[in-house]
Amino acid sequence: MARRGRIGEFELIARYFAPLARTFKGAGNLQSDNAFLAADPRHDLVVKTDTVVAGVHFLADESPQRVAAKALRVCLSDLAAGGAMPFVYQLSLALPARWTEKWLAGFAKGLAADQRRYAIVLCGGDTVVTPGPLTVTITAFGRVARGKGIGRGGARAGDELWVSGTVGDGALGLLAAKGRLPELTPRQRAFLDDRYRLPQPRTALGHHLVGIATAMADVSDGLLADAGHIADASRLAVTVERDDVPLSAAGRAAVTADPRLWANVLGGGDDYELVLAVPPRKRSALLGAARAAGIAVTRIGRFTDGSGVTLTAAGRAAAAPRKGYVHF
Known part of the structure:
Protein backbone atom coordinates (compact mmCIF):
# COMPACT_ATOMS: atom_id res chain seq x y z
CA MET A 1 0.00 0.00 0.00
CA ARG A 146 9.36 -1.17 -39.03
CA GLY A 147 5.99 -0.46 -37.44
CA LYS A 148 5.59 -4.02 -36.14
CA GLY A 149 6.65 -3.59 -32.50
CA ILE A 150 4.15 -4.93 -29.95
CA GLY A 151 2.91 -2.70 -27.13
CA ARG A 152 0.33 -3.11 -24.41
CA GLY A 153 -2.48 -1.13 -25.97
CA GLY A 154 -3.52 -3.21 -28.99
CA ALA A 155 -5.76 -5.90 -27.48
CA ARG A 156 -9.36 -6.17 -28.70
CA ALA A 157 -12.50 -7.52 -27.05
CA GLY A 158 -12.65 -11.25 -27.74
CA ASP A 159 -8.88 -11.72 -27.75
CA GLU A 160 -7.63 -14.63 -25.67
CA LEU A 161 -5.13 -14.20 -22.85
CA TRP A 162 -2.09 -16.48 -23.08
CA VAL A 163 1.08 -16.87 -21.04
CA SER A 164 4.39 -18.58 -21.75
CA GLY A 165 6.18 -21.08 -19.53
CA THR A 166 5.10 -21.43 -15.92
CA VAL A 167 3.94 -18.77 -13.48
CA GLY A 168 4.83 -18.18 -9.85
CA ASP A 169 8.31 -19.69 -9.82
CA GLY A 170 10.01 -16.32 -9.32
CA ALA A 171 8.02 -15.29 -6.25
CA LEU A 172 8.14 -18.78 -4.77
CA GLY A 173 11.85 -18.88 -5.55
CA LEU A 174 12.43 -15.83 -3.38
CA LEU A 175 10.69 -17.62 -0.52
CA ALA A 176 12.83 -20.70 -1.17
CA ALA A 177 16.01 -18.60 -1.16
CA LYS A 178 15.00 -17.27 2.25
CA GLY A 179 14.34 -20.77 3.61
CA ARG A 180 10.58 -20.28 3.86
CA LEU A 181 9.34 -23.35 1.94
CA PRO A 182 10.41 -26.19 4.25
CA GLU A 183 7.60 -28.46 3.01
CA LEU A 184 9.29 -28.82 -0.40
CA THR A 185 12.09 -31.23 -1.25
CA PRO A 186 15.63 -29.84 -1.61
CA ARG A 187 15.39 -30.39 -5.37
CA GLN A 188 12.13 -28.45 -5.60
CA ARG A 189 13.52 -25.57 -3.54
CA ALA A 190 16.66 -25.49 -5.68
CA PHE A 191 14.57 -25.31 -8.86
CA LEU A 192 12.51 -22.38 -7.58
CA ASP A 193 15.57 -20.61 -6.16
CA ASP A 194 17.24 -20.78 -9.55
CA ARG A 195 14.14 -19.43 -11.30
CA TYR A 196 14.22 -16.39 -9.03
CA ARG A 197 17.93 -15.72 -9.33
CA LEU A 198 18.31 -16.40 -13.06
CA PRO A 199 15.34 -15.24 -15.17
CA GLN A 200 14.91 -16.84 -18.58
CA PRO A 201 13.81 -14.06 -20.95
CA ARG A 202 11.71 -15.43 -23.79
CA THR A 203 13.77 -13.85 -26.56
CA ALA A 204 13.43 -17.01 -28.69
CA LEU A 205 9.65 -16.58 -28.71
CA GLY A 206 8.94 -12.85 -28.62
CA HIS A 207 10.04 -11.97 -32.14
CA HIS A 208 7.96 -14.84 -33.56
CA LEU A 209 4.82 -13.23 -32.12
CA VAL A 210 4.93 -10.21 -34.41
CA GLY A 211 1.73 -10.36 -36.44
CA ILE A 212 0.18 -12.82 -33.98
CA ALA A 213 -0.11 -11.04 -30.62
CA THR A 214 -2.11 -7.81 -30.55
CA ALA A 215 -0.61 -6.76 -27.20
CA MET A 216 2.07 -8.15 -24.91
CA ALA A 217 3.92 -7.58 -21.63
CA ASP A 218 6.34 -9.57 -19.52
CA VAL A 219 5.37 -10.90 -16.10
CA SER A 220 7.57 -8.78 -13.87
CA ASP A 221 5.07 -7.19 -11.46
CA GLY A 222 2.80 -10.25 -11.24
CA LEU A 223 0.49 -12.12 -13.60
CA LEU A 224 -2.69 -10.31 -12.54
CA ALA A 225 -0.96 -6.94 -12.54
CA ASP A 226 0.67 -7.35 -15.95
CA ALA A 227 -2.49 -8.75 -17.56
CA GLY A 228 -4.19 -5.75 -16.03
CA HIS A 229 -1.63 -3.39 -17.56
CA ILE A 230 -2.56 -4.74 -21.00
CA ALA A 231 -6.28 -4.40 -20.24
CA ASP A 232 -5.87 -0.83 -18.97
CA ALA A 233 -3.76 0.26 -21.94
CA SER A 234 -6.26 -1.38 -24.30
CA ARG A 235 -9.28 0.03 -22.41
CA LEU A 236 -10.70 -3.41 -21.79
CA ALA A 237 -11.48 -5.85 -19.01
CA VAL A 238 -9.63 -9.13 -18.62
CA THR A 239 -10.61 -12.37 -16.89
CA VAL A 240 -7.96 -14.81 -15.63
CA GLU A 241 -8.96 -18.40 -14.84
CA ARG A 242 -6.75 -19.50 -11.94
CA ASP A 243 -7.13 -23.22 -12.66
CA ASP A 244 -5.65 -22.72 -16.14
CA VAL A 245 -2.53 -20.88 -14.94
CA PRO A 246 0.45 -23.14 -15.74
CA LEU A 247 2.56 -24.18 -12.75
CA SER A 248 5.86 -26.01 -12.56
CA ALA A 249 5.96 -29.26 -10.60
CA ALA A 250 7.66 -27.42 -7.74
CA GLY A 251 5.13 -24.58 -7.89
CA ARG A 252 2.25 -27.04 -7.85
CA ALA A 253 3.75 -28.79 -4.81
CA ALA A 254 4.05 -25.46 -3.00
CA VAL A 255 0.43 -24.35 -3.51
CA THR A 256 -0.85 -27.85 -2.75
CA ALA A 257 0.97 -27.76 0.58
CA ASP A 258 -0.19 -24.19 1.31
CA PRO A 259 -3.01 -22.78 -0.88
CA ARG A 260 -2.32 -19.31 0.54
CA LEU A 261 0.71 -19.25 -1.77
CA TRP A 262 -1.63 -18.67 -4.71
CA ALA A 263 -1.33 -15.01 -3.74
CA ASN A 264 2.41 -15.17 -4.42
CA VAL A 265 1.94 -17.11 -7.64
CA LEU A 266 -0.56 -14.65 -9.12
CA GLY A 267 0.82 -11.43 -7.65
CA GLY A 268 4.47 -11.94 -6.79
CA GLY A 269 6.11 -11.24 -10.16
CA ASP A 270 9.72 -11.96 -11.16
CA ASP A 271 8.66 -14.68 -13.62
CA TYR A 272 9.70 -12.84 -16.81
CA GLU A 273 7.31 -14.91 -18.87
CA LEU A 274 5.30 -13.31 -21.68
CA VAL A 275 1.61 -12.53 -21.20
CA LEU A 276 -0.18 -11.71 -24.43
CA ALA A 277 -3.45 -11.03 -26.19
CA VAL A 278 -4.16 -13.19 -29.25
CA PRO A 279 -7.25 -13.22 -31.50
CA PRO A 280 -8.86 -16.70 -31.63
CA ARG A 281 -8.19 -16.88 -35.39
CA LYS A 282 -4.44 -16.62 -34.65
CA ARG A 283 -4.40 -19.49 -32.14
CA SER A 284 -2.85 -22.00 -34.55
CA ALA A 285 -0.17 -19.50 -35.56
CA LEU A 286 0.66 -18.90 -31.88
CA LEU A 287 0.99 -22.61 -31.15
CA GLY A 288 3.22 -23.02 -34.20
CA ALA A 289 5.46 -20.14 -33.08
CA ALA A 290 5.68 -21.63 -29.59
CA ARG A 291 6.67 -25.03 -30.96
CA ALA A 292 9.34 -23.43 -33.15
CA ALA A 293 10.76 -21.62 -30.12
CA GLY A 294 10.52 -24.67 -27.85
CA ILE A 295 8.51 -22.74 -25.28
CA ALA A 296 5.08 -23.81 -24.02
CA VAL A 297 2.17 -21.37 -24.06
CA THR A 298 -1.14 -21.70 -22.20
CA ARG A 299 -4.50 -19.98 -22.66
CA ILE A 300 -5.61 -18.57 -19.30
CA GLY A 301 -8.34 -16.03 -19.97
CA ARG A 302 -10.05 -13.54 -22.26
CA PHE A 303 -10.41 -9.82 -22.88
CA THR A 304 -13.89 -8.28 -22.94
CA ASP A 305 -15.51 -4.86 -23.02
CA GLY A 306 -15.29 -3.11 -19.67
CA SER A 307 -12.44 -2.48 -17.27
CA GLY A 308 -10.46 -4.16 -14.53
CA VAL A 309 -9.14 -7.64 -13.79
CA THR A 310 -11.37 -10.53 -12.69
CA LEU A 311 -9.93 -13.71 -11.23
CA THR A 312 -12.02 -16.88 -11.47
CA ALA A 313 -11.54 -20.37 -10.06
CA ALA A 314 -13.55 -23.21 -11.59
CA GLY A 315 -15.41 -20.54 -13.55
CA ARG A 316 -16.53 -18.57 -10.46
CA ALA A 317 -15.26 -15.21 -9.26
CA ALA A 318 -12.45 -15.61 -6.74
CA ALA A 319 -10.70 -13.22 -4.39
CA ALA A 320 -7.32 -11.87 -5.49
CA PRO A 321 -5.64 -10.78 -2.24
CA ARG A 322 -2.47 -9.64 -3.98
CA LYS A 323 -2.58 -8.33 -7.55
CA GLY A 324 1.07 -7.41 -8.02
CA TYR A 325 4.28 -5.85 -6.79
CA VAL A 326 4.30 -2.08 -6.31
CA HIS A 327 7.38 0.07 -5.84
CA PHE A 328 5.70 2.83 -3.83
Whole structure:
Protein backbone atom coordinates (compact mmCIF):
# COMPACT_ATOMS: atom_id res chain seq x y z
CA MET A 1 0.00 0.00 0.00
CA ALA A 2 1.28 3.49 -0.81
CA ARG A 3 2.30 5.61 2.17
CA ARG A 4 -0.04 8.40 3.25
CA GLY A 5 0.60 11.47 1.13
CA ARG A 6 2.26 9.49 -1.69
CA ILE A 7 0.93 8.16 -4.97
CA GLY A 8 1.55 4.83 -6.67
CA GLU A 9 4.10 4.15 -9.38
CA PHE A 10 1.73 4.24 -12.33
CA GLU A 11 -0.12 7.33 -11.11
CA LEU A 12 3.26 8.99 -10.60
CA ILE A 13 4.27 8.20 -14.19
CA ALA A 14 0.93 9.33 -15.61
CA ARG A 15 0.85 12.57 -13.63
CA TYR A 16 4.44 13.77 -13.85
CA PHE A 17 6.31 12.00 -16.66
CA ALA A 18 3.80 11.04 -19.35
CA PRO A 19 3.19 14.75 -20.14
CA LEU A 20 6.91 15.11 -20.85
CA ALA A 21 6.69 12.36 -23.49
CA ARG A 22 3.39 13.44 -25.04
CA THR A 23 4.88 14.81 -28.26
CA PHE A 24 6.82 11.62 -29.05
CA LYS A 25 4.57 8.95 -30.54
CA GLY A 26 7.07 6.15 -29.89
CA ALA A 27 6.74 6.66 -26.13
CA GLY A 28 3.15 5.39 -26.25
CA ASN A 29 2.17 7.82 -23.46
CA LEU A 30 4.51 5.75 -21.23
CA GLN A 31 1.88 2.99 -20.96
CA SER A 32 4.33 0.30 -22.09
CA ASP A 33 7.76 -0.50 -20.70
CA ASN A 34 9.34 -0.05 -24.14
CA ALA A 35 9.83 2.90 -26.45
CA PHE A 36 9.83 2.49 -30.23
CA LEU A 37 12.21 4.57 -32.37
CA ALA A 38 12.56 4.55 -36.15
CA ALA A 39 16.02 3.21 -36.99
CA ASP A 40 16.10 2.75 -40.76
CA PRO A 41 13.56 2.11 -43.55
CA ARG A 42 13.20 -1.52 -42.47
CA HIS A 43 13.60 -1.49 -38.68
CA ASP A 44 12.52 0.20 -35.48
CA LEU A 45 14.56 0.18 -32.29
CA VAL A 46 12.80 -1.08 -29.18
CA VAL A 47 14.37 0.58 -26.13
CA LYS A 48 14.06 -0.44 -22.49
CA THR A 49 15.76 0.86 -19.32
CA ASP A 50 15.67 -1.10 -16.07
CA THR A 51 17.34 -0.65 -12.68
CA VAL A 52 18.05 -3.36 -10.13
CA VAL A 53 19.11 -2.58 -6.56
CA ALA A 54 20.79 -4.84 -4.00
CA GLY A 55 18.34 -5.94 -1.34
CA VAL A 56 15.35 -4.97 -3.50
CA HIS A 57 15.64 -6.85 -6.80
CA PHE A 58 18.27 -9.38 -5.83
CA LEU A 59 19.69 -10.72 -2.58
CA ALA A 60 22.41 -8.52 -1.12
CA ASP A 61 24.90 -11.44 -1.04
CA GLU A 62 24.20 -12.56 -4.62
CA SER A 63 27.19 -13.56 -6.75
CA PRO A 64 28.43 -10.90 -9.20
CA GLN A 65 27.83 -13.20 -12.18
CA ARG A 66 24.18 -13.61 -11.24
CA VAL A 67 23.74 -9.90 -10.51
CA ALA A 68 24.98 -9.20 -14.05
CA ALA A 69 22.72 -11.85 -15.55
CA LYS A 70 19.59 -10.65 -13.77
CA ALA A 71 20.24 -6.98 -14.60
CA LEU A 72 20.60 -7.75 -18.30
CA ARG A 73 17.91 -10.39 -18.56
CA VAL A 74 15.11 -8.31 -17.07
CA CYS A 75 15.69 -5.83 -19.91
CA LEU A 76 15.85 -8.58 -22.51
CA SER A 77 12.49 -9.83 -21.26
CA ASP A 78 10.93 -6.48 -22.10
CA LEU A 79 12.52 -6.51 -25.55
CA ALA A 80 10.93 -9.93 -26.11
CA ALA A 81 7.59 -8.47 -25.03
CA GLY A 82 8.02 -5.83 -27.72
CA GLY A 83 8.61 -8.48 -30.39
CA ALA A 84 12.25 -7.44 -30.76
CA MET A 85 15.55 -9.24 -31.17
CA PRO A 86 18.41 -8.03 -28.87
CA PHE A 87 20.91 -5.64 -30.46
CA VAL A 88 23.07 -3.58 -28.06
CA TYR A 89 22.92 -2.29 -24.48
CA GLN A 90 24.37 0.39 -22.22
CA LEU A 91 25.37 -0.08 -18.59
CA SER A 92 25.30 2.36 -15.67
CA LEU A 93 26.95 0.86 -12.61
CA ALA A 94 26.78 2.51 -9.16
CA LEU A 95 29.27 0.65 -6.98
CA PRO A 96 29.23 0.80 -3.17
CA ALA A 97 32.28 2.39 -1.57
CA ARG A 98 33.81 -0.98 -0.64
CA TRP A 99 33.76 -2.45 -4.14
CA THR A 100 36.58 -4.80 -5.12
CA GLU A 101 38.18 -5.62 -8.43
CA LYS A 102 37.47 -9.31 -7.82
CA TRP A 103 33.74 -8.56 -7.65
CA LEU A 104 33.91 -6.42 -10.78
CA ALA A 105 35.75 -9.16 -12.70
CA GLY A 106 32.99 -11.63 -11.81
CA PHE A 107 30.33 -9.13 -12.87
CA ALA A 108 32.00 -8.59 -16.25
CA LYS A 109 32.31 -12.35 -16.67
CA GLY A 110 28.57 -12.72 -16.14
CA LEU A 111 27.83 -10.05 -18.72
CA ALA A 112 30.18 -11.68 -21.23
CA ALA A 113 28.44 -15.05 -20.84
CA ASP A 114 25.02 -13.53 -21.47
CA GLN A 115 26.29 -11.46 -24.39
CA ARG A 116 27.18 -14.75 -26.08
CA ARG A 117 23.94 -16.41 -25.02
CA TYR A 118 21.64 -13.64 -26.25
CA ALA A 119 23.66 -12.15 -29.13
CA ILE A 120 23.91 -8.67 -27.65
CA VAL A 121 26.91 -6.40 -27.05
CA LEU A 122 27.78 -3.50 -24.74
CA CYS A 123 27.98 -0.11 -26.48
CA GLY A 124 28.53 2.39 -23.63
CA GLY A 125 27.45 3.56 -20.21
CA ASP A 126 28.76 5.06 -16.96
CA THR A 127 30.35 4.00 -13.66
CA VAL A 128 30.16 5.83 -10.32
CA VAL A 129 30.65 5.16 -6.61
CA THR A 130 27.61 5.49 -4.35
CA PRO A 131 27.16 5.72 -0.56
CA GLY A 132 24.08 3.54 -1.03
CA PRO A 133 23.60 -0.06 -2.15
CA LEU A 134 24.89 -1.55 -5.39
CA THR A 135 22.69 -0.32 -8.23
CA VAL A 136 22.78 -1.52 -11.85
CA THR A 137 20.92 0.24 -14.65
CA ILE A 138 20.82 -1.18 -18.17
CA THR A 139 19.32 0.32 -21.29
CA ALA A 140 18.80 -2.39 -23.89
CA PHE A 141 18.06 -1.86 -27.58
CA GLY A 142 16.32 -4.40 -29.77
CA ARG A 143 15.33 -4.43 -33.42
CA VAL A 144 11.91 -5.17 -34.90
CA ALA A 145 10.43 -4.76 -38.38
CA ARG A 146 9.36 -1.17 -39.03
CA GLY A 147 5.99 -0.46 -37.44
CA LYS A 148 5.59 -4.02 -36.14
CA GLY A 149 6.65 -3.59 -32.50
CA ILE A 150 4.15 -4.93 -29.95
CA GLY A 151 2.91 -2.70 -27.13
CA ARG A 152 0.33 -3.11 -24.41
CA GLY A 153 -2.48 -1.13 -25.97
CA GLY A 154 -3.52 -3.21 -28.99
CA ALA A 155 -5.76 -5.90 -27.48
CA ARG A 156 -9.36 -6.17 -28.70
CA ALA A 157 -12.50 -7.52 -27.05
CA GLY A 158 -12.65 -11.25 -27.74
CA ASP A 159 -8.88 -11.72 -27.75
CA GLU A 160 -7.63 -14.63 -25.67
CA LEU A 161 -5.13 -14.20 -22.85
CA TRP A 162 -2.09 -16.48 -23.08
CA VAL A 163 1.08 -16.87 -21.04
CA SER A 164 4.39 -18.58 -21.75
CA GLY A 165 6.18 -21.08 -19.53
CA THR A 166 5.10 -21.43 -15.92
CA VAL A 167 3.94 -18.77 -13.48
CA GLY A 168 4.83 -18.18 -9.85
CA ASP A 169 8.31 -19.69 -9.82
CA GLY A 170 10.01 -16.32 -9.32
CA ALA A 171 8.02 -15.29 -6.25
CA LEU A 172 8.14 -18.78 -4.77
CA GLY A 173 11.85 -18.88 -5.55
CA LEU A 174 12.43 -15.83 -3.38
CA LEU A 175 10.69 -17.62 -0.52
CA ALA A 176 12.83 -20.70 -1.17
CA ALA A 177 16.01 -18.60 -1.16
CA LYS A 178 15.00 -17.27 2.25
CA GLY A 179 14.34 -20.77 3.61
CA ARG A 180 10.58 -20.28 3.86
CA LEU A 181 9.34 -23.35 1.94
CA PRO A 182 10.41 -26.19 4.25
CA GLU A 183 7.60 -28.46 3.01
CA LEU A 184 9.29 -28.82 -0.40
CA THR A 185 12.09 -31.23 -1.25
CA PRO A 186 15.63 -29.84 -1.61
CA ARG A 187 15.39 -30.39 -5.37
CA GLN A 188 12.13 -28.45 -5.60
CA ARG A 189 13.52 -25.57 -3.54
CA ALA A 190 16.66 -25.49 -5.68
CA PHE A 191 14.57 -25.31 -8.86
CA LEU A 192 12.51 -22.38 -7.58
CA ASP A 193 15.57 -20.61 -6.16
CA ASP A 194 17.24 -20.78 -9.55
CA ARG A 195 14.14 -19.43 -11.30
CA TYR A 196 14.22 -16.39 -9.03
CA ARG A 197 17.93 -15.72 -9.33
CA LEU A 198 18.31 -16.40 -13.06
CA PRO A 199 15.34 -15.24 -15.17
CA GLN A 200 14.91 -16.84 -18.58
CA PRO A 201 13.81 -14.06 -20.95
CA ARG A 202 11.71 -15.43 -23.79
CA THR A 203 13.77 -13.85 -26.56
CA ALA A 204 13.43 -17.01 -28.69
CA LEU A 205 9.65 -16.58 -28.71
CA GLY A 206 8.94 -12.85 -28.62
CA HIS A 207 10.04 -11.97 -32.14
CA HIS A 208 7.96 -14.84 -33.56
CA LEU A 209 4.82 -13.23 -32.12
CA VAL A 210 4.93 -10.21 -34.41
CA GLY A 211 1.73 -10.36 -36.44
CA ILE A 212 0.18 -12.82 -33.98
CA ALA A 213 -0.11 -11.04 -30.62
CA THR A 214 -2.11 -7.81 -30.55
CA ALA A 215 -0.61 -6.76 -27.20
CA MET A 216 2.07 -8.15 -24.91
CA ALA A 217 3.92 -7.58 -21.63
CA ASP A 218 6.34 -9.57 -19.52
CA VAL A 219 5.37 -10.90 -16.10
CA SER A 220 7.57 -8.78 -13.87
CA ASP A 221 5.07 -7.19 -11.46
CA GLY A 222 2.80 -10.25 -11.24
CA LEU A 223 0.49 -12.12 -13.60
CA LEU A 224 -2.69 -10.31 -12.54
CA ALA A 225 -0.96 -6.94 -12.54
CA ASP A 226 0.67 -7.35 -15.95
CA ALA A 227 -2.49 -8.75 -17.56
CA GLY A 228 -4.19 -5.75 -16.03
CA HIS A 229 -1.63 -3.39 -17.56
CA ILE A 230 -2.56 -4.74 -21.00
CA ALA A 231 -6.28 -4.40 -20.24
CA ASP A 232 -5.87 -0.83 -18.97
CA ALA A 233 -3.76 0.26 -21.94
CA SER A 234 -6.26 -1.38 -24.30
CA ARG A 235 -9.28 0.03 -22.41
CA LEU A 236 -10.70 -3.41 -21.79
CA ALA A 237 -11.48 -5.85 -19.01
CA VAL A 238 -9.63 -9.13 -18.62
CA THR A 239 -10.61 -12.37 -16.89
CA VAL A 240 -7.96 -14.81 -15.63
CA GLU A 241 -8.96 -18.40 -14.84
CA ARG A 242 -6.75 -19.50 -11.94
CA ASP A 243 -7.13 -23.22 -12.66
CA ASP A 244 -5.65 -22.72 -16.14
CA VAL A 245 -2.53 -20.88 -14.94
CA PRO A 246 0.45 -23.14 -15.74
CA LEU A 247 2.56 -24.18 -12.75
CA SER A 248 5.86 -26.01 -12.56
CA ALA A 249 5.96 -29.26 -10.60
CA ALA A 250 7.66 -27.42 -7.74
CA GLY A 251 5.13 -24.58 -7.89
CA ARG A 252 2.25 -27.04 -7.85
CA ALA A 253 3.75 -28.79 -4.81
CA ALA A 254 4.05 -25.46 -3.00
CA VAL A 255 0.43 -24.35 -3.51
CA THR A 256 -0.85 -27.85 -2.75
CA ALA A 257 0.97 -27.76 0.58
CA ASP A 258 -0.19 -24.19 1.31
CA PRO A 259 -3.01 -22.78 -0.88
CA ARG A 260 -2.32 -19.31 0.54
CA LEU A 261 0.71 -19.25 -1.77
CA TRP A 262 -1.63 -18.67 -4.71
CA ALA A 263 -1.33 -15.01 -3.74
CA ASN A 264 2.41 -15.17 -4.42
CA VAL A 265 1.94 -17.11 -7.64
CA LEU A 266 -0.56 -14.65 -9.12
CA GLY A 267 0.82 -11.43 -7.65
CA GLY A 268 4.47 -11.94 -6.79
CA GLY A 269 6.11 -11.24 -10.16
CA ASP A 270 9.72 -11.96 -11.16
CA ASP A 271 8.66 -14.68 -13.62
CA TYR A 272 9.70 -12.84 -16.81
CA GLU A 273 7.31 -14.91 -18.87
CA LEU A 274 5.30 -13.31 -21.68
CA VAL A 275 1.61 -12.53 -21.20
CA LEU A 276 -0.18 -11.71 -24.43
CA ALA A 277 -3.45 -11.03 -26.19
CA VAL A 278 -4.16 -13.19 -29.25
CA PRO A 279 -7.25 -13.22 -31.50
CA PRO A 280 -8.86 -16.70 -31.63
CA ARG A 281 -8.19 -16.88 -35.39
CA LYS A 282 -4.44 -16.62 -34.65
CA ARG A 283 -4.40 -19.49 -32.14
CA SER A 284 -2.85 -22.00 -34.55
CA ALA A 285 -0.17 -19.50 -35.56
CA LEU A 286 0.66 -18.90 -31.88
CA LEU A 287 0.99 -22.61 -31.15
CA GLY A 288 3.22 -23.02 -34.20
CA ALA A 289 5.46 -20.14 -33.08
CA ALA A 290 5.68 -21.63 -29.59
CA ARG A 291 6.67 -25.03 -30.96
CA ALA A 292 9.34 -23.43 -33.15
CA ALA A 293 10.76 -21.62 -30.12
CA GLY A 294 10.52 -24.67 -27.85
CA ILE A 295 8.51 -22.74 -25.28
CA ALA A 296 5.08 -23.81 -24.02
CA VAL A 297 2.17 -21.37 -24.06
CA THR A 298 -1.14 -21.70 -22.20
CA ARG A 299 -4.50 -19.98 -22.66
CA ILE A 300 -5.61 -18.57 -19.30
CA GLY A 301 -8.34 -16.03 -19.97
CA ARG A 302 -10.05 -13.54 -22.26
CA PHE A 303 -10.41 -9.82 -22.88
CA THR A 304 -13.89 -8.28 -22.94
CA ASP A 305 -15.51 -4.86 -23.02
CA GLY A 306 -15.29 -3.11 -19.67
CA SER A 307 -12.44 -2.48 -17.27
CA GLY A 308 -10.46 -4.16 -14.53
CA VAL A 309 -9.14 -7.64 -13.79
CA THR A 310 -11.37 -10.53 -12.69
CA LEU A 311 -9.93 -13.71 -11.23
CA THR A 312 -12.02 -16.88 -11.47
CA ALA A 313 -11.54 -20.37 -10.06
CA ALA A 314 -13.55 -23.21 -11.59
CA GLY A 315 -15.41 -20.54 -13.55
CA ARG A 316 -16.53 -18.57 -10.46
CA ALA A 317 -15.26 -15.21 -9.26
CA ALA A 318 -12.45 -15.61 -6.74
CA ALA A 319 -10.70 -13.22 -4.39
CA ALA A 320 -7.32 -11.87 -5.49
CA PRO A 321 -5.64 -10.78 -2.24
CA ARG A 322 -2.47 -9.64 -3.98
CA LYS A 323 -2.58 -8.33 -7.55
CA GLY A 324 1.07 -7.41 -8.02
CA TYR A 325 4.28 -5.85 -6.79
CA VAL A 326 4.30 -2.08 -6.31
CA HIS A 327 7.38 0.07 -5.84
CA PHE A 328 5.70 2.83 -3.83
